[in-house]
Each structure stands twice: as structure tokens, then as C-alpha cells.
Amino acid sequence: MPIIQINLVEGRDDKVVSECVREVARTVSRTLDAPLASVRVMVxxxxxxxxxxxxxxKAESAAQKDKS
Amino acid sequence: MPIIQINLVEGRDDKVVSECVREVARTVSRTLDAPLASVRVMVxxxxxxxxxxxxxxKAESAAQKDKS
Amino acid sequence: MPIIQINLVEGRDDKVVSECVREVARTVSRTLDAPLASVRVMVxxxxxxxxxxxxxxKAESAAQKDKS
Amino acid sequence: MPIIQINLVEGRDDKVVSECVREVARTVSRTLDAPLASVRVMVxxxxxxxxxxxxxxKAESAAQKDKS
Amino acid sequence: MPIIQINLVEGRDDKVVSECVREVARTVSRTLDAPLASVRVMVxxxxxxxxxxxxxxKAESAAQKDKS
Amino acid sequence: MPIIQINLVEGRDDKVVSECVREVARTVSRTLDAPLASVRVMVxxxxxxxxxxxxxxKAESAAQKDKS
Known part of the structure; x- marks a missing residue:
């Protein structure tokens, strides 16, 4: 029954985030020996x-990076 | 003082979700005997x-359903 | 797929909290027309x-109540 | 390592919210004696x-206020 | 900066959960191309x-399993 | 109506954490111009x-510190 919440700053490609969601589900299932279908992952x-x-x-640090 | 967070996949009508929020607040108040005004519900x-x-x-499972 | 998190201050009887969990699951299932088995509730x-x-x-307000 | 989540109703100016985020980080760092750089705050x-x-x-209470 | 919250039902060995935490951090870092040291995982x-x-x-379903 | 969740690693004195909770509530009230009584903070x-x-x-990094 593991339920995972991933908090991310906006800006990554949806496909990359979806792949992360799938891989985290598999990692949790494997390491906790929990049925994959019982795992929930949300971003x-x-x-x-x-x-x-x-x-x-993050907005400020990005702006500072652009200036440097 | 109960504080409830409801995590939902995008796609339901706002009115339906607002009704769920109200009903969950009443259910929590009733079952926990907590003053209704002390309950917070957020989606x-x-x-x-x-x-x-x-x-x-969910995007993938919806796409698979459309194909079947 | 609704996932509900209920945040509560310590002190209520486990049975009361478990009943709240069950009733919230039913309320969410009914109002969102989501299969009951797809709902997750955690406290x-x-x-x-x-x-x-x-x-x-809450510790302070309880102590003030005891004094009054 | 404190990680702070601030849940807010939509409607405030981004600048005001960003200032709140910065000030909360400083307050947590000061009161917990945690290095500022180790604190994470998200809204x-x-x-x-x-x-x-x-x-x-909140939508209903705002509508009621407008009518009064 | 990914921050991950894993919600688990009580009962697993601490070592197993710690390993899950480490592996999830590596998976998130790899799939999101985020520096490992920037990832936070909490259970x-x-x-x-x-x-x-x-x-x-879960207490009820465990009790029902014991009876069967 | 701001609702703040502070996630902390175990180990600090309760009094220190309670003071952090109070100070964060005041900071949020001041910076967001939200009535103090409407703010909720939980750890x-x-x-x-x-x-x-x-x-x-954190358990590993603490153990490594003890050894050094």
C-alpha cells in the first residue's frame, strides 16, 4: 500500500516526470516487496x-544564474 | 482541528469536487465529534x-481504454 | 483513485478514528462516483x-482550559 | 533539514507569497538553529x-461577502 | 530539488525501509537528472x-487474513 | 486560511519545536496579512x-559523524 508524493519545481518535460513516476513505483515495489499494483505515486x-x-x-536563483 | 487533504486526478467537474469537500467536512465533524467550523478540507x-x-x-490507462 | 490524508491531534480513541476513516472513504466514493476499493484514506x-x-x-490551549 | 509545506488559497500576489516563503525559512532556521541552506520551503x-x-x-464565502 | 514523501503502513523492518529510501533517492536523481545531494526522501x-x-x-484486513 | 506542515527529523526538544510552530504562525500571519487565528501549523x-x-x-550521517 505505499503511497508516494513527489514534490518538484515546475519546468521538466512531462515525459521525463512520467518516467520518474513509473521507475519510483518499480523501485518501491522491489525494495519493499510490495505488489506493484498496490503502489500509488503522485507528483x-x-x-x-x-x-x-x-x-x-528557485525563481531568484535561476535569475541570478542567467545574469552570471 | 482535523485537517483533510484530498488528492485527486484532474478531470472531475468543480461542482462535484466542491460537494465532496463539503460532505467530507460533515462526515469528519460527525464521526470525530469535532465542531464543523474547526474542520479544514483541501483538494x-x-x-x-x-x-x-x-x-x-492515469494518462496511459486512459489512452489504453480509448483504444479498446 | 482519490487519496485522502487526515491530520488529527493525538488523543482520540483508535476505534473512533478508524470509523472516521471508513466513513470518509464511503463519502468520497459516493460523492465522486469513484469505486470504493480505489479510495485510500490515511491518518x-x-x-x-x-x-x-x-x-x-493545542497543548497550551488544553492547559489553559484545565486552569479555568 | 526542515521541510516546510505551506498550503494557501489562490489569490495572493506572487511577490507577497515569495516573501512569506523567505521569511518562514529564516524563522525556522533561527528557532530550530538549523543552517538556513538546509531549510526547504514550498507552497x-x-x-x-x-x-x-x-x-x-472559500468560493462560497467570497460570493456571500460580495452579496452582503 | 525533488522532495519525496513515502507513506507506509507500520510493520516493515527499519533496514528494509531505509534501503527503499536510498534506492528511491537514486532513482529520482537518475530519471530527473537531478544532483543526488539535492534530493530529499522522507517516510x-x-x-x-x-x-x-x-x-x-489494514488492521481489519490483517485480522480477517489471520482468521482465514 | 494558511495551513503549514513542518517536517522535521526526530531529536529536537519539544519546547524548541513548539516555539518554532508559534513563530512560523506569526511570520505567516504578518507576511500574508492573514488573521493569526486563521493560521494552522503542524509538525x-x-x-x-x-x-x-x-x-x-540521517541515521547514517549521524553515525559517520560519531566515528570521525
Missing amino acids: NVIKPQFFAVGDVT | NVIKPQFFAVGDVT | NVIKPQFFAVGDVT | NVIKPQFFAVGDVT | NVIKPQFFAVGDVT | NVIKPQFFAVGDVT
């Missing part, structure tokens, strides 16, 4: 200006 | 390609 | 000193 | 019709 | 009487 | 062997 996408590492949002 | 909507049962995303 | 129990309404924790 | 924005206080959604 | 353990599939808690 | 405590930075759990 929560977050706007870069609403995700901070320390007190710097 | 998190997830894109079908970002929600998987096992290693099959 | 997260929180210590009273780690749950605050405004800047008053 | 989850919820549609007003999908957030209820008791059995009244 | 939330739930009592069997507080986790339901449909309207049957 | 989720995670066992060190169930929290990983990259593929190293």
Missing part, C-alpha cells in the same frame, strides 16, 4: 517562485 | 500523467 | 504541542 | 472552490 | 488501524 | 533512519 508541481532553498526561491 | 488536483497506479500512469 | 496523528491554531499550541 | 496553491472551512468553501 | 509511518483501502482498514 | 516528526539527503539517511 505535485510547484512554481519556482514558491519553492525556496534557504531564503532564496 | 490537491494532479495531472493524469503525474499519477500512477503501479507503474502505469 | 496522520500529531502531538498537541506540535499543532497550533494561530500561535497557541 | 501549494489551492483553488477557492477546493478549500473549505467547515462545509463552506 | 511517514501509519498505524494499520489508520490506513484504509476502500472502507476496510 | 510531522520523522525517524532519522527514514529521512535521507541524497542516498544517505
